[in-house]
Amino acid sequence: MSNVETRPAELRCGASPDGTAPTRTPRVEVLQARDVPLGGPRAMTVRRTLPQRARTLIGAWCFADHYGPDDVTRTGGMDVAPHPHTGLQTVSWLFGGEIEHRDSLGTHALVRPGELNLMTGGHGISHSEVSTPQTTVLHGVQLWVALPGEHRATGRAFAHHVPRPVRVDGAELRVFLGSLAGGTSPVRTFTPLLGAEITLDPRAVVPLAVDPAFEHGVLVDRGELRVAGTPLQRTRLGHVHPGITTLTLANDSGEPARAVLLGGPPFPEEIVMWWNFVGRSHEDIVRARADWEAHSDRFGAVRGYAGDRLPAPALPHVTITPRRNPPPRP
């Protein structure tokens, strides 16, 4: 996925101040999504919950787009031309449909429901993403992970993993990154991280043992949940501060509910995000943009995509306004 905003803001994302001691009452903040057109002739729309003014990072998770279920005959599906990334990993996770991925490593992969596809941008990579002609309904999430400073210039990589579903009382989990409820992903991350799809049975109350050093995000895909007692409607992202050892998800309805659970320790570094780049300074962003525009080897080339690559938007003229996660409420 590419950030295709024509005037993307440059965000300076603060080191989180969440160093709080364990508490009995989890603090949950409800974050709303904003609609962002993905571009193309019919402009499929995604719902973006990260980054936003109230929250820029959850652990190392720095970007969260949620889309569908969309009838692709109406929306046109996904067609994101080759574009660059630096300083991050991309995570594609589908609930329905199929996406053809091509990148400058030479990877040509199909992204399917229940299968993790994780691309490490490192110093530089480029890729394209196109929903396949067989796809009638497209439904999923695209997530980005900020790389820590010591690894942000790492080499390009691509990983594919199909997690075995884990059954607990009241829910089925697919742990695609990290560990939860006895499920563990073998896929390497550069900071401790959790990513899981959770489907709750009707009327289920599911306590999950979690790492108290982690903050968590619960993105509701289907139905409505209570997250540690806080109601969370579909498309919303509930941010749960660190310091708890049990996170309880509840489904009060008579239908199944589904969410994606994200987690990780608060990211200790300040990052700068602009367009499809994560850096540490404005100069990092200017250099990455110039390298893409110069067709530098840094990002390589995508073979097999029918069409032109995405040009970088113009850099902002205004002084960059630092943005940080707000201080925790008492």
Ligand code: MN
């Ligand atoms: Mn992308």
